[in-house]
Amino acid sequence: xxxxxxxxxxxxxxxxxxxxxxxxxxxxxxxxxxxxxxxxxxxxxxxxxxxxxxxxxxxxxxxxxxxxxxxxxxxxxxxxxxxxxxxxxxxxxxxxxxxxxxxxxxxxxxxxxxxxxxxxxxxxxxxxxxxxxxxxxxxxxxxxxxxxxxxxxxxxxxxxxxxxxxxxxxxxxxxxxxxxxxxxxxxxxxxxxxxxxxxxxxxxxxxxxxxxxxxxxxxxxxxxxxxxxxxxxxxxxxxxxxxxxxxxxxxxxxxxxxxxxxxxxxxxxxxx
Amino acid sequence: xxxxxxxxxxxxxxxxxxxxxxxxxxxxxxxxxxxxxxxxxxxxxxxxxxxxxxxxxxxxxxxxxxxxxxxxxxxxxxxxxxxxxxxxxxxxxxxxxxxxxxxxxxxxxxxxxxxxxxxxxxxxxxxxxxxxxxxxxxxxxxxxxxxxxxxxxxxxxxxxxxxxxxxxxxxxxxxxxxxxxxxxxxxxxxxxxxxxxxxxxxxxxxxxxxxxxxxxxxxxxxxxxxxxxxxxxxxxxxxxxxxxxxxxxxxxxxxxxxxxxxxxxxxxxxxxxxxxxxxxxxxxxxxxxxxxxxxxxxxxxxxxxxxxxxxxxxxxxxxxxxxxxxxxxxxxxxxxxxxxxxxxxxxxxxxxxxxxxxxxxxxxxxxxxxxxx
Numbered sequence: 001x002x003x004x005x006x007x008x009x010x011x012x013x014x015x016x017x018x019x020x021x022x023x024x025x026x027x028x029x030x031x032x033x034x035x036x037x038x039x040x041x042x043x044x045x046x047x048x049x050x051x052x053x054x055x056x057x058x059x060x061x062x063x064x065x066x067x068x069x070x071x072x073x074x075x076x077x078x079x080x081x082x083x084x085x086x087x088x089x090x091x092x093x094x095x096x097x098x099x100x101x102x103x104x105x106x107x108x109x110x111x112x113x114x115x116x117x118x119x120x121x122x123x124x125x126x127x128x129x130x131x132x133x134x135x136x137x138x139x140x141x142x143x144x145x146x147x148x149x150x151x152x153x154x155x156x157x158x159x160x161x162x163x164x165x166x167x168x169x170x171x172x173x174x175x176x177x178x179x180x181x182x183x184x185x186x187x188x189x190x191x192x193x194x195x196x197x198x199x200x201x202x203x204x205x206x207x208x209x210x211x212x213x214x215x216x217x218x219x220x221x222x223x224x225x226x227x228x229x230x231x232x233x234x235x236x237x238x239x240x241x242x243x244x245x246x247x248x249x250x251x252x253x254x255x256x257x258x259x260x261x262x263x264x265x266x267x268x269x270x271x272x
Numbered sequence: 273x274x275x276x277x278x279x280x281x282x283x284x285x286x287x288x289x290x291x292x293x294x295x296x297x298x299x300x301x302x303x304x305x306x307x308x309x310x311x312x313x314x315x316x317x318x319x320x321x322x323x324x325x326x327x328x329x330x331x332x333x334x335x336x337x338x339x340x341x342x343x344x345x346x347x348x349x350x351x352x353x354x355x356x357x358x359x360x361x362x363x364x365x366x367x368x369x370x371x372x373x374x375x376x377x378x379x380x381x382x383x384x385x386x387x388x389x390x391x392x393x394x395x396x397x398x399x400x401x402x403x404x405x406x407x408x409x410x411x412x413x414x415x416x417x418x419x420x421x422x423x424x425x426x427x428x429x430x431x432x433x434x435x436x437x438x439x440x441x442x443x444x445x446x447x448x449x450x451x452x453x454x455x456x457x458x459x460x461x462x463x464x465x466x467x468x469x470x471x472x473x474x475x476x477x478x479x480x481x482x483x484x485x486x487x488x489x490x491x492x493x494x495x496x497x498x499x500x501x502x503x504x505x506x507x508x509x510x511x512x513x514x515x516x517x518x519x520x521x522x523x524x525x526x527x528x529x530x531x532x533x534x535x536x537x538x539x540x541x542x543x544x545x546x547x548x549x550x551x552x553x554x555x556x557x558x559x560x561x562x563x564x565x566x567x568x569x570x571x572x573x574x575x576x577x578x579x580x581x582x583x584x585x586x587x588x589x590x591x592x593x594x595x596x597x598x599x600x601x602x603x604x605x606x607x608x609x610x611x612x613x614x615x616x617x618x619x620x621x622x623x624x625x626x627x628x629x630x631x632x633x634x635x636x637x638x639x640x641x642x643x644x645x
Contacts (some may be wrong), residue, residue, distance in 0.1 A: 145549065159371040182375055
């Protein structure tokens with residue numbers, strides 16, 4: 001162990017304070033009795049109760065949840081397919097270009113993605129609403145899924161799939177019965193990642209939404225322009241909680257999967 | 273009572289189970305298999321032997337259906353199987369890495385192939401139990417692959433590939449991952465299982481001892497071609513080329529020029545040395561270059577001058593002591609190194625020959641083989 005040093009302790013504290021102080025303040029004030037956000041008047045959970053009676057927020061939450069579930073599910077299916085093809089197909093003309101194009105939306109500014117999708121939806125005359133947000137979210141979260149899944153697939157032993165074919169599986173059955181169960185942890189963490197990304201997206205959603213569908217981030221953003229209310233604090237606290245749970249679950253799944261993989265590899269190494 | 277020897281390859285009426293007809297496989301510019309023809313018969317234990325990169329694994333993967341030949345046809349029981357996908361072939365394969373499904377128990381691994389057919393639940397259960405008994409795995413049925421040892425995993429892989437009772441079982445370096453002792457036991461186990469089930473086995477290996485032990489016939493391959501296909505004893509005792517003689521076991525090769533009379537040949541090989549006397553069924557032109565190959569165990573080493581068809585004098589340079597055997601490296605006056613092997617029937621202290629001793633090497637005129645190339 002390294003010796004305790006004041007310098008290290010200070011740096012660490014400052015760093016974490018910088019990262020988490022704003023959120024801590026938000027969480028604390030969500031339990032504030034007073035209607036004034038900046039004045040502490042005692043502990044209360046009344047804003048959470050208030051939130052549950054606010055139909056607008058509940059509607060927005062329902063829209064957000066539906067969008068997140070649908071878009072992350074579609075993104076997971078498409079992302080897994082893309083990853084499988086890119087890892088498996090070996091070298092073909094333009095492979096680098098294709099894999100680059102899959103990952104490009106990761107670094108594309110959200111405003112650009114949102115704007116181009118908006119133009120597309122107007123162009124093909126699609127009514128904007130929940131459906132268009134789902135499409136938009138699928139578009140950008142698919143890349144994240146395919147990154148996670150392809151990193152798992154690249155270490156996947158091809159002979160397992162060949163063994164399944166050899167034992168009488170069709171290629172699709174081999175994927176479903178052998179490949180998918182083995183890469184499942186990566187697929188699940190890809191889904192959770194897509195889900196959290198969709199949950200907190202504001203920019204792309206506001207470009208692609210219509211009057212009928214307001215997601216929570218949009219709702220919060222527009223409510224804050226009229227002044228921060230303790231209700232918003234309560235809502236934000238809940239969202240932080242959900243995202244935290246999602247991220248922790250993802251990292252636990254990934255960790256467990258890598259431990260299991262390591263254990264399998266060690267077992268294999270013992271046999272040699 | 274006469275016992276018939278299993279040798280369907282000598283019977284012209286026997287129909288081969290597998291036929292490779294002019295099979296060529298190219299990967300880009302690289303020719304992995306070059307216009308190859310083999311017949312493999314039912315109930316054979318056929319070994320493909322060769323150094324890595326000789327095309328033996330490609331040959332096996334073509335049988336399994338994972339690779340298609342660039343040209344030529346592969347017949348299984350008279351039917352061309354090239355267009356048949358791997359999941360429709362009555363061929364199963366045991367993979368080098370075993371490729372056990374890590375998320376399934378031993379039981380489910382073995383049942384995997386059976387569940388793809390239309391067997392009933394009871395039939396599947398019976399067959400799996402039978403396989404577990406055959407491979408002595410009944411105790412481990414509920415374990416996952418990572419909870420059993422390497423040898424047990426090897427047996428699970430074997431049970432899984434045998435469960436569907438394939439016409440042909442392919443084994444890709446099946447014992448490569450096992451240590452020497454376990455490998456020997458498993459070789460005999462494999463032969464036993466092959467006999468019990470009556471399945472045709474094709475095994476790929478780079479271990480010549482393994483091929484010799486298990487196989488009914490061995491095919492020695494090099495650079496995509498078959499060099500010699502024969503029973504282990506023929507491969508060992510009567511290799512056709514220097515390559516085969518050198519690849520299988522230990523051998524002394526002496527290059528010289530032949531002069532033949534009848535089946536007797538005299539090989540002139542060095543200044544000041546007596547010509548080597550050998551016998552051959554082949555014909556050599558007078559003065560033709562030939563190679564005389566003799567196994568070290570057929571060379572006798574003595575301190576006294578022996579009385580034999582061929583006698584050479586030399587000095588012991590090195591002794592490799594293997595426990596049951598000792599190999600003596602003897603340097604002849606012209607610098608040629610010869611190996612002679614003796615069984616250590618006496619204990620160490622009683623043996624007379626040691627380093628720097630002058631010795632006689634001798635062998636009969638039928639002990640070696642004469643090779644053209």
